[in-house]
Amino acid sequence: MRQHYRLDGLSCANCAAKFEKNVRDLPNVEEVQLNFGAAKLMVVGETSVEELEKAGAFDHIKVRRENEKAAPPVSFWKNKEVQSMAASLPFLMGGWFVLLQYGEEHLGAIILFALSIAIGGHRLIKTGLQNLVRFEFDMKTLMTIAIIGAAFIGEWGEGAVVVFLFAISEVLERYSMDRARNSIQSLMEIAPQQATIVRNGTEEIVPVEQTRIGEVMLIRPGQKIPLDGEVKSGSSYVNQAAITGESVAVLKAQGDEVFAGTLNEEGALEVTITKWVEDTTLSKIIHLVEEAQAEKAPSQAFVDRFAKYYTPAIMIIALLVAIIPPLFFGSNWSEWIYRGLAVLVVGCPCALVISTPVAIVTAIGNAAKRGVLIKGGIHLENAGRITAVAFDKTGTLTKGKPTVTLVETFSDLSEEEILSHAAAIERYSQHPLARAIVEAAAKLPRIEADQFQSHTGKGVQASIDGKVYWVGRVEENQELTAEVRTTINRQREKGQTVMLFGQGETVLGSIAAADTIRPESESIVQKLYQAGVKTTVMLTGDHRLSAESIAAKLGIKRVEAELLPEDKLRKIQLLQSEGKVAMIGDGVNDAPALAIADVGIAMGGAGTDAALETADIALMADDLHQLPATIRLSKKTLTIIKQNVAFALGLKVAALLLIIPGWLTLWLAIFADMGATLIVVLNSLRLLKWK
Template sequence: MGETIEKRYRVDGMDCASCAAKIDTAVRRMPGVEDVSVSVTSGTMTVRHDGSSDLVAIEKKVGGLGYSVTQLGGAAKAAPHAHGAHDHDDGACCHAHHHDHAQQPDHTHEHEHEHPAETSGIEGLHGHDHAPTTGPWWQSRKGRLTIFSGAALVAAYAVGHLVPSIATYAFVAAMLVGLIPIARRAVMAALAGTPFSIEMLMTIAAVGAVVIDAGEEAAAVVFLFLVGELLEGVAAGKARASIQSLTTLVPKSALLEMNGVTREVPAETLAVGSTILVRPGDRISADGTILSGESAIDEAPLTGESTPVRKGQGDTVFAGTVNGDAALRVTVTAAAADNTIARVVRLVEEAQESKAPTERFIDRFSRYYTPGVVAVAALVAVLPPLLAGGAWDLWIYKGLAILLIGCPCALVISTPAAIAASLSAGARRGLLLKGGAVLETLGKVNAVALDKTGTLTEGRPKVTDVLSFGRSEAEVLTYAAALETGSSHPLALAILARAAADGIRIPAATDAKALGGKGVTGTVDGTPVFFGSPKAAGERVSLSAEQTSRIAALNDAGKTVSVLIVGDALAGAVAMRDEPREDAKSGLRALTDAGVKIVMLTGDNRRTAQAIGEELGIEVRAELMPEDKQRIVGELQRQGLTVAKVGDGINDAPALAAADVGIAMGGGTDVALETADAAILHGHVGDVAAMIALSKRTMRNIAQNITIALGLKAVFLVTTIAGITGLWPAILADTGATVLVTINALRLLAPPR
């Protein structure tokens, strides 16, 4: 058996679940095809085949059903497994560390990109009237057909009023205007393996209505069917546009710096390593790292973060975000096809192709439901006349109405429409979920295990206290910063950042040198200076009991303390700690208020972890190796809990894989987007609770949709058999329910109240 090849297509014109089902069935029957994933909401199809498949024949098969096909990218090896609750990159485990410090990913690796290829040239074959709903509805082929059918129906009423003797023929002609394209689609679907399509049921009902001399109703029903399809297309287009609109955030052009000259170039041509100039007020045209400049960056378009983030040299910026008050020079770190927004769109589209357990159940149910409805309709049409002497015309009419009522479109779309809307809404808030299964599982989570460094904390130390032991706090920072200038050590960077924030002028240090495990020495303004550990400082000068006590108290709070000696006198001390994120406490409170058990799992030392844990009010398990974190996740699961593990996507790979849902924290990095089941782009602890709440909202919406779909059908089934309603209310029960279900699902796109 050859290797599995994956090919992705853009399929235009899908607007309901039956579209996807017909394409899935047709392509799955093609030689060499191993698996097919079709997403209505993203308008994509992924085909996995053994390499022997005739791709041209596959494209023609889909085109034969009336959909236009655009190939995306080249062939690629299929993933070893589909997205799901445990879909992780197992290779990430080898990168695990026993500590919790956030790791910067390597951006030099290559990705398989998707680029539009030429269409197959078979759009519109066989008269299929599906078309993209990106423009005004009346300009689409479907819109024009609906208008034409409506005009024909009005004309038939006029002719029937003026010349009653040919009214029947006028209505039959009006019916054929809309029915011929529908019937063609029905035949093609039947030949492709889907005999019980909505088009086939519609065709049988319309032709049957003409046979029993109900041509007027047949024409009206065909028109209403087209109206319903048009509304479905508009609603599906809105759902699809909600995530695709992200791509419009990236500007089309960029200011490229080369050899000291700045020129405007298309943003899509920017290469990794290029330098671009971003003026105040401009949207950033590529993912990159700030080379020079400092500005407030509005990341709301990408992450939903309402407050601009202050960023300077070395910080990461993302395509589509807005530069604030100062010019920036940015080094490009990702090509246009692989920037954060492009990856978000691609991940959401792929996630929409993976089905949740509820969706898979509904699909299986519909396979038996539709043939069952056809059988019931046949029995209703035949048994009363045969067994009870009922009128054939009356009961055939009722049977035809039941055919239309029984179409499963609304039921089948009830789950994927809600899931697609939730995935899109989450992506716009910086919450990425890799598929319906992940989204569904999140709502069941009742235990969350969180990493410390980079998850509950910022991931980098900050100066928390400056102690004065003879010199002022400003002088202590001045001398300390002078010795640390040029160092890339995290503690040194924290001191330099605090000095910069306080506006301190840093003098030059001479003869600076590091003393292994002790600290650093040098000469500042002609005076010898030492800055290092309390133990090493105690070897140089004596510390009083009070000074020792104050330093010990800071150590007990999980802080690292460095002592400053100027000349031969103790001058002061600086305490630093990786501080909790601003929203950590409120985010954890949101989880506990929702009844979720929370625990911190960290490889950091127990004293530091305990200090952070007490401040945040969370249970702490410290000094853990990666396998220990995995073991604890397993222990929670054996207690009957559904566990989410939140980490940076590298250190906690084994625990992320073991959890029911792995959630990576990060600022749009490759790791955050690709390692775990879900990712939080802007690193807010509160977004974990937001993810769980989004899942619960989605499952409630799905329950509402199923109730609407089955409830309307049940009502109209009873009223049809009772003789209260006929064919045109029956088609409303189908298309109306589908539209209602889609509109209800679109409510999930709105921000939560």
């Protein structure tokens, strides 16, 4: 039995790993996956919330079922850790007052410091001792050893300061991680939990879980849409910012698709439900973003491997610092044990371990709120290293809705007859050019065709009145008359696509169609260059003359034309020999090229399951504007990760160097570790505000 849970109070990466191990050790548990970024747990097997909370009791982790509402957040001053920290402060201050007045050996100072340690650190020391017995060396174990060691050598004041600073670090780290996760939590609260359903002519307000596909929802002005559906009646402007990131409302009328979590602004709508609550586009976005946050980026995997060896190395160094000078050089035991304890504290890898995941979580959450779905840390990092962007032309650089501009005949058939015959054949096809031909022939007498056949990338054919006709693209080795060739080249030079209509080996006519270039395409290409992309490439099945005409208008450097779907894949492979390549397409026809590219980017992911499943990144709106912004966000994230790792290691190296002159105190060690952790987290949180 597979069960999903939400976790409250999970702020430490090391604690998350320990909790996962504890859950895995529970009887009847077969498989466990813990998503630290999303604070989510998946368990295969038989277990209960009580058992899971017992497994997380060492860090006071609270567990609830996935669909269960979270308890209201505890106010800052009602938090037990904050209360313990605040209660210990007067005793800490009193202890230092007595120490400064009467010296560190005074019994009053020792008692006050001991009370401060007991009040502020009883949870920490209890957990640390339990870990020590099990030989589990995490942050709390190291802190406990340092506190007990400080008391053992008479440094009660230092031990009390370590407890207090560590408590501050824990509280602020938890607050920071909660801020990072809020971007996804806010998405989860967008969709209403109830829907107004019209049943037997009456309105009923029911929980969304109790609705059925095919039922009709009533959406009044100012209400959010609870479930995905299709407009049955009415028209209204709907704000889809929650899904696509677009702040401009879109007009929805009969037959249009609407999404859960979007806002109906003006008119009343009757909407037929098309998806269960767990299958809505919003639910898929939340699920995919949470899965993305769980996937380790290459830099995070490296840091985790590094930390695995780093922690034991620090413990060995601390032990050697404590025992070698007294054993071999006659130095003071108390002094060098103290220095060893300081090494133990400052060497804790907390800041290093959290340096990457918090940046990844924050960046992916930021992108999701802007309508960009990044499906993993590896794709986020790869997007920051892109050197080339390959565009599919139709539907990406152009609107994907071509219109017939010219019909010419090279036979006894009239232009209208050519168009109506071609429409009869193309009525069975889903290609954009086919739809353009059918629409152009809408007012002409309808002709019926049968025995339809499609030849991918080349054309289609069908039988009309017992004769087989075809519509297809121009083949380079095709035998054409001078008149036909001249006509085709003239249209191509204008950036138009030409389809031929014929029977057998005879070309009977041609149909030219033009696809409108998206207004934003030219500026987007320039912004990609500004974002650091070196090469842009157009991949299209169109003739080179048509493709080059459009590419020249947009500033695209390279054109690969007359390509079949498998040719696009080979072109992507060639580009990859020069660097990291992103491919942007519609997520359906370009699936092979999207899959093989270093970063596959799908346009218009909202409502398109294929785009959500195929691509590494989905631009939920049918809009290119977010593409250069996403690349810049990725580069910014890479920069912040590098800053975090450098700072986490650099500060520890600097602190460790203070051992040589004996300047590294316990309180300075914990301050350095706390400072490194907080600076790393706060630096990552800058991505929340990045625009």
